Amino acid sequence: MEPAAWREGVPLIGDDQVYVMKRGTVYHGSWCQAVADRWASAPRGLLVAMLAEVGARTPCRECAQLVKAARATARDRHTRSGLAQQPTPADWVVPLRVVGLAHGVLFLAAGAEHRGRLRETAVEPATPLYVGGQRDGMLVRLDAGRAEPLLVVQMDPRATFRDGPYQARLRQPLQRSASKPFAVAHIERAQEA
Numbered sequence: 001m002e003p004a005a006w007r008e009g010v011p012l013i014g015d016d017q018v019y020v021m022k023r024g025t026v027y028h029g030s031w032c033q034a035v036a037d038r039w040a041s042a043p044r045g046l047l048v049a050m051l052a053e054v055g056a057r058t059p060c061r062e063c064a065q066l067v068k069a070a071r072a073t074a075r076d077r078h079t080r081s082g083l084a085q086q087p088t089p090a091d092w093v094v095p096l097r098v099v100g101l102a103h104g105v106l107f108l109a110a111g112a113e114h115r116g117r118l119r120e121t122a123v124e125p126a127t128p129l130y131v132g133g134q135r136d137g138m139l140v141r142l143d144a145g146r147a148e149p150l151l152v153v154q155m156d157p158r159a160t161f162r163d164g165p166y167q168a169r170l171r172q173p174l175q176r177s178a179s180k181p182f183a184v185a186h187i188e189r190a191q192e193a
């Protein structure tokens, strides 16, 4: 039968097609060495068939390994491209601790394991700090140019500061052109362990 496509004279199989030799007991789901050898030596002995029609033939082992390797590569590529990766719920929360409060400005830092994430995080305008559902301050910037990146919060003058663990909830940036994959949605007090 006709292959799904041709590339530079080589027949390419579709999703439901395989390569078979005129005589043989296996079928090939990819352009493996056996297929390439047959194509080089006797191209007319290489046929394209529907997978549903191969009958008693068994899959070629080399092909199966090629497919496995291709899948692993695709998965690997997917994992390395940060934006394409589906972040896990833990990726969206950065635990913070208070490192200072001076003149109504609160400084929050993340543990070492979360600093990389903070460096991938943007601060967009009007990012609130909530305590008990109430807005007690505004995140003004992320000081990332230091060994320990700090989130800098301008506290509301009427707010009563409460010490303890805080956390940043992240979201995707509002600006589609954002250069970082995350933005701070808001900061809130964390449940004490």
Ligand SMILES: [Zn+2]
Binding pocket: 027, 028, 029, 030, 032, 033, 034, 035, 060, 061, 062, 063, 064
């Ligand atoms: Zn094969």
